[in-house]
Amino acid sequence: MKEQIRIPSKENDKLVLKVTPGHFSSDRFHVNYYIDMSSLKMRQSEAKLVAKVMAEKYVRKVKINAHLKGYNFENLIETGANRTPVDTIICMDGCEVIGAYLAEELTAGGFPSNNKHKSFYVITPEFDNTGQMVVRNNIQPMIKGKNVLVVLATAMSGHTISKAIGTILAHGGKVTGLSVIFANVDRVDEYPVYGVFTHEDLPNFKLSDPHHCEDCEAGIPLDAVVNSYGYQML
Numbered sequence: 090m091k092e093q094i095r096i097p098s099k100e101n102d103k104l105v106l107k108v109t110p111g112h113f114s115s116d117r118f119h120v121n122y123y124i125d126m127s128s129l130k131m132r133q134s135e136a137k138l139v140a141k142v143m144a145e146k147y148v149r150k151v152k153i154n155a156h157l158k159g160y161n162f163e164n165l166i167e168t169g170a171n172r173t174p175v176d177t178i179i180c181m182d183g184c185e186v187i188g189a190y191l192a193e194e195l196t197a198g199g200f201p202s203n204n205k206h207k208s209f210y211v212i213t214p215e216f217d218n219t220g221q222m223v224v225r226n227n228i229q230p231m232i233k234g235k236n237v238l239v240v241l242a243t244a245m246s247g248h249t250i251s252k253a254i255g256t257i258l259a260h261g262g263k264v265t266g267l268s269v270i271f272a273n274v275d276r277v278d279e280y281p282v283y284g285v286f287t288h289e290d291l292p293n294f295k296l297s298d299p300h301h302c303e304d305c306e307a308g309i310p311l312d313a314v315v316n317s318y319g320y321q322m323l
């Protein structure tokens with residue numbers, strides 16, 4: 090593994106994506122960067138910042154300049170425009186802390202919620218051993234007829250998000266947002282994917298079929314196995 094590179098977010102330079110170049114394998118792909126999201130998901134202050142940047146895609150803000158008694162004020166105020174209601178936030182890849190802060194950010198933005206309790210549901214879905222999302226009877230009312238926002242760590246090919254969309258729609262929910270920390274794709278099933286970081290921040294990110302991986306063909310050994318929990322050196 091090579092030395093870690095730190096990529097600051099264009100939206101907020103206090104947010105940094107840590108990536109390590111190398112040759113990595115997940116259960117489906119080979120990738121040329123390990124993207125370390127541990128602190129973005131698990132350090133309170135960083136998770137809160139991630140949520141703040143995610144919320145900005147759903148709460149329109151405008152910058153105002155005001156002059157009062159010789160002082161200049163610059164502030165961000167929310168406009169009512171283009172707000173979509175959110176009732177339920179589905180969190181995957183260990184993004185529950187971000188999800189809870191996102192609920193807070195959306196509440197602070199005066200986000201409308203259709204829920205009886207005027208509060209958000211923050212759900213971690215269950216998966217069966219075939220990788221299908223299971224929606225138990227007690228969870229179904231949190232999706233049926235609800236506006237659902239999906240939060241996860243990465244959209245690599247978009248397959249996981251596509252499965253989530255299918256499950257939400259099948260249970261009578263409406264997909265109102267897809268937010269990820271790193272987006273390698275811009276859209277999934279015609280829905281826009283909002284990434285705090287995107288492939289534009291990491292332009293030479295390469296996702297390969299393990300059977301057609303240039304690094305494997307060049308005889309470069311694998312450094313580690315990666316998944317949403319982290320990495321395991323080989």
Ligand SMILES: O=C(O)c1cc(=O)[nH]c(=O)n1[C@@H]1O[C@H](COP(=O)(O)O)[C@@H](O)[C@H]1O
Pocket residue numbers: 115116117118123124181182241242243244245246247248249250315316317
């Ligand atoms: O399994 C992976 O490929 C993977 C590697 C990695 O470094 N980080 C990571 O989040 N993942 C998983 O990849 C999924 C997204 O990939 P796609 O389903 O191809 O969009 C995430 O939901 C994670 O479970």
